[in-house]
Amino acid sequence: MAVAFRPPPGRRFGPLGTALLVVVLAGCAPGQEPGTTAASSASPPAASTGPTPAASGDAAPEAPDGSPAPSGNDVAPYDTTSTRDAAGSFGAAQRLGDSLEAVVTGPRPGTTGERPVRAAPGTPVQVFTLTLTNTGGTPVDAVPWSFPVAVDGGEPAPPVFDDSLGVPMETFATIAPGDSASLEVAFSAAHDADLAVRVFDNTTPDHYVEFTD
Structure with a gap:
């Protein structure tokens, strides 16, 4: 005034x-x-410049330098410089480092419910189960392996979290020697998409183990 x-x-x-x-x-x-x-006295119109914040289910916002941010997982790398340490089939165990084994089972087709995260309701998804087993003699903090990436033709598929599908937002805990722990993960993709799931150790995020059909 x-x-x-x-x-x-x-x-x-x-x-x-x-x-x-x-x-x-x-x-x-x-x-x-x-x-x-x-x-x-009227409210000013919304600014027309700058990126619009992404709503749930939208693609990720632009990076600060103006280049598009990847639409998939926001932790692991997406370029072609990462090294694939091993490749195997869904359901078969693969070694992760010295004391962890990983098994990925799936996919199971699903559809998001009313309140998904990073997807709109009714979005087709593929659901996988990632199981880690501690084969060593000391406990392993397994959080760094909690962020698998799914790719379809080399392009990342956005991860989706939805309690109605049994896919909450959570990470692995510490796994005791000889114990196993499982994590449900889902990705926005057509039910007939041919997804490959890459399990990264995000303490050294330029290496991964890949699972495919």
Whole structure:
């Protein structure tokens, strides 16, 4: 609100000043304070520049340098410089480092429910189970292996979280020697898409083990 003009002490508006004041007040819209106009009191339009924040189910927002951010998992790398340490079939165990084995089973086709994360309701997805087994003699903090990536023709498929599909937002915990732990993961993809699942150790995220049909 603009600050109302006050005349110096001992000075009064003359007839002309009074008339001008009446004109100014008459120009105010109903309920509008003096010193503003209808244009300035309205909410400004949304800015047309800059990226729009992505809603649930939308593609990831642009990176700060203006290049598109990858649409899949936001932790593991997406370029072709990563090294595939091993490749195997779904359901077959693959070695991860010295003391972990991984098995990926699936896919199981599904459809998101009413409140998915990173997908719209009714989106087709493929669901997988990632199981890690500690084959060593000491506990393993398995959080770094909690972010698998699925690719379809080399392009990442966005991960989806949906409690109605049994795919909550969670990570692996510490796995004791000889124990196993499983994590449900889902990716937005057509039910007939040929997905490959890559399990990264995100402490050294340029290496992965791949599972395919």
